[in-house]
Amino acid sequence: MYNPAKAQQRSKSDRRMFSSSDDTAMMKQIQATHAPDGSEVDVKPIIKVIEDIFRIAAPGIDGVINGTQENADESVDKTPVEGFDGILDALAYIINKITCELSCKCSGGADAHTTTMAVFNMLPNYSWEAKVVISLAAFAVNYGNFWLVAQLCNTNPLAKSVSLLKQLPDIIEHAVSLKSRFDAIKSLIKVVLDVTKCIVEFNELPTQYISHETPPMSTAMALIPTASYWTIQSMVACASQITGLLGMSYEHLTSTTEAWELSSLAHKVGNIHGHLRSQLGICYQHIDEKRDAEMYQMLVRTFEMTYPDNSRILRALIYPKDDILPLTEGSNKKRVNIDVLRRKTVLLLISDLDMHHEEVAVLAQIHDEKEELNYEIVWLPIVDRSTPWNEENQNKFQQLQSLMPWYTVVKPSLLEPVVIRYIKEVWHFSKKLMLVALDPQGKVVCPNALHMVMIWGNFPYPFTSTREESLWKDETWRLELLVGGIDSNIPEWIREGKYICLYGGEDIEWIRKFTTKAKEVAATAGISLEMVYVGKSNAKERVKKITQTIIEEKLSSCWPNDISIWFFWTRLESMLFSKTKDGKAAENDKILAEVLTILSFNGSDLGWALISKGSAELARANGETFLKSFNEYDTWEEDARAGGFMPALGRKFEKLHTPQHCSRLILPGINGGIPEKVVCAECGRPMEKYFMYRCCND
Known part of the structure; x- marks a missing residue:
């Protein structure tokens, strides 16, 4: 029979046991009862x-x-x-x-x-x-x-x-x-x-x-x-x-x-x-x-094997199952299967969600001009899985996706962590945009074709590293290499035999003096001169104001939009990265030396200019040297009339060159590619390397 008083006594006993039980002895008791038979x-x-x-x-x-x-x-x-x-x-x-x-x-x-x-x-x-x-x-x-x-x-x-x-x-x-x-x-x-x-x-x-x-x-x-x-x-x-x-x-x-x-x-x-x-x-x-390590090794082995087409590779990268349509087509935003990429050259566009709209715009123009070339671009957005996916990230993704005329994954979470690890460890993705080129069998033929695409557009198709090397062997330092596809007027000016001046910087007083003096010298020398302002990288708002001033004061021609200026400087950086990925030194490469020179001008607070006669005859100098040369035109005018304007200008630059200078070369952070040794564009001596952390919302 139930006894309430005894229950109360038992309850007190339990309380003592709860608070003072010997866990070790208790565990021995419990383990003694445990004899599983399997x-x-x-x-x-x-x-x-x-x-x-x-x-x-x-x-x-x-x-x-x-x-x-x-x-x-x-x-x-x-x-x-x-x-x-x-x-x-x-x-x-x-x-x-x-x-x-x-x-x-x-x-x-x-x-x-x-x-x-x-x-x-x-x-x-x-x-x-x-x-x-x-x-x-x-x-x-x-x-x-x-x-x-x-x-x-x-x-x-x-x-x-x-x-x-x-x-x-x-x-x-x-x-x-x-x-x-x-x-x-x-x-x-x-x-x-x-x-x-x-x-x-x-x-x-x-x-x-x-x-x-x-x-x-x-x-x-x-x-x-x-x-x-x-x-x-x-x-x-x-x-x-x-x-x-x-x-x-x-x-x-x-x-x-x-x-x-x-x-x-x-x-x-x-x-x-x-x-x-x-x-x-x-x-x-x-x-x-453990599972990721196993899957990662499977992915590594997948890329080491040869296949009749690229389906196996693309499924391993994008989505291996057949239960959903993993891609969105850029033109009509319809969901499609990976099979639409079968037996095509595929450029994997890899970026985070902070991709610049200028990058999308330039690539979109190149993509639209591909005509019958058998390749497709697929965007693989890399996001940090350690932070929650929120509305801000979703809006960023959808906004970028809406601008892209090529294929994109339907959502970033489709990419498995091991795929992201492979992209970072094997393809060395960090933050900078990259284009990994796969041939129709899914083999990587260029670990980053972005630079050759930025330089030559669709011309390097099928975007192999061998094709890139071949193009550089046939390339020379010429004006078309700098501005081809950016300014439609320049090819016409070249055909007309005009002198063409590209100049940049953000010192409006120097710009006023330089453009005014350049026009005076051109008139005196009897040459037809066209001038174009190419701005400065990473100074969008300041360059906008300067461009507006140049237009209002009719100082020279300007490019009509920000994208053209961005593309000019990005293209120069692409030339540098493309040239230096094999460790080439500037002193052994005319094009690389000239690219480094212009990029060092961009790193200066002063202006700079480059003058070209036709396509291949070019002379460049910093703003101070150029302005002084024009101010002293009377000292080399006779030389210009006798031997030609461009050779005489080059000789004047040499006379004005002094050992005192301070050159800066500012390059965006990338994973590898920058040579250990970069020589100064002014004196040819090795430059010191510094790290700069920059935040600019201009």
């Missing part, structure tokens, strides 16, 4: 049924107080639990046995530890997760029986009679007083279920990537016996509280001590759950690393 139990269907019981019983005392008990027929999921019948046949006996054990021991006044150990002794041959799930199923039967009668006692005669024998009306009468106790039971059940599912989750980890002997997993395995013990003891505590309510006096019914005990136990089990989840997270990280 048989597997599919616990997932059982957990689903357990969750159904707790869910339907969830209104609990609140439902009694508010009269909002759910209709069980409406609440229960009537879908059969797949595979449950066979499991039930094997486990029904042991579940029923533990259900009886919980009822008898809790009614008979046994302390929680003794009852918990009795449960463990009934389950010696089961794994830890099976012990916990079977025990939870047994408790769920008791818990479900209690609330089944409580929910139906007002509507079902049988339930009413049973409730009278259990004295449930007294409990319902004092429902408000008991609310804190039932809330504590509900909270404890929740954390018990969380820990149970966590223990089961450990058992489901893929053994090919993590074994029980692997440190993250072995650490977790050491925690699971303790977690199992406190989980089952929590069930015993809940069962004791529910059983103890039957026949208890009013004083005991209204006591808050039991609610405090259950809350303390819930806190302890909650901490255990936190430790397990943390360790589970470490295990998943270990698994991800």
Whole structure:
């Protein structure tokens, strides 16, 4: 017979045990009961049924107080639990046995530890997760029986009679007083279920990537016996509280001590759950690393093999499955399959979401001019997976995607982390835009074709490194190399035999003086001179203001948009990167030396200019030298009339050259490609290398 006084005594004993139990001795006791025979139990269907019981019983005392008990027929999921019948046949006996054990021991006044150990002794041959799930199923039967009668006692005669024998009306009468106790039971059940599912989750980890002997997993395995013990003891505590309510006096019914005990136990089990989840997270990280390493090696091997077409390579990079259409077509924004790229040269446009609109505009123009060339561009956006994908990133992606006339992935998350790792480690992507060229079989034929595309447009097709080298062998330092495709007037001026002057900088006073003097010298020398302002890189707003002043004061010609100026300087940088990727030195390469010279002019605060007669006769100097040469035109006018304007100007530059100078060459950060040795454009000596960090929102 149930004795309330003995229950109170047992509760005090449990409190002492909770606070002073010897964990080491307790673990020895638990381990002594553990002798698994290797048989597997599919616990997932059982957990689903357990969750159904707790869910339907969830209104609990609140439902009694508010009269909002759910209709069980409406609440229960009537879908059969797949595979449950066979499991039930094997486990029904042991579940029923533990259900009886919980009822008898809790009614008979046994302390929680003794009852918990009795449960463990009934389950010696089961794994830890099976012990916990079977025990939870047994408790769920008791818990479900209690609330089944409580929910139906007002509507079902049988339930009413049973409730009278259990004295449930007294409990319902004092429902408000008991609310804190039932809330504590509900909270404890929740954390018990969380820990149970966590223990089961450990058992489901893929053994090919993590074994029980692997440190993250072995650490977790050491925690699971303790977690199992406190989980089952929590069930015993809940069962004791529910059983103890039957026949208890009013004083005991209204006591808050039991609610405090259950809350303390819930806190302890909650901490255990936190430790397990943390360790589970470490295990998943270990698994991800192992899986990623395996997938990465598979990707490396994929690129090392030869295929009849590029489908295998593109699927490995973009999306390997057939369940969605992974690409968006640029022209009509329709979703398409990777097969549209089969047996074509593919340029993989790789960038982050901070890609400049000028880059898109220039590449779009080149793409639109490809006519019948058998190649396609595909944008692979690289995003940082460690930061959450937010609305700002989505807007950036969609805005860039809307500007692109070529194929793009439907969303950045389609690219697997191992693909991003491969792009960064093998293709050396950091932040700067790059174009990786794949031939129709998917073989990488140029690790970055961006520079040859920027220099020559579609002419380098099929964009192989060999083609790039061949073009440089045939190339000379000429005006078309600098401005071809940027200014449609210049080819006409060349045909007309005009002198053409390109000048830059952001010193408007120098520009006024230089353009005025240049016109005077041209008139005196009897030459037809056209001047074009090419601005300065990375100074968009300042260059805009200067351009407006030049137009208003009619100082010279200007390019009509920002993109032309951006393209001019970017193209020069592309020449530098293309030339130096094989470690070439400027002193051995006329084109590279001239490119470095103009880029060093751009790094100066002063102006600069370049004059060309026809296509190949060019002379350049910094702004001070050029202006002084024109101011002193009378000293070399006779030489110009006798030997030609351009040779005479070159000789004047040589006379004005002084050893005192300070040249700066500012290059955008890239991964490799810059030679260790860069010589000064003024004196030919090696330049010192510095690092500059720049932030400019101009």
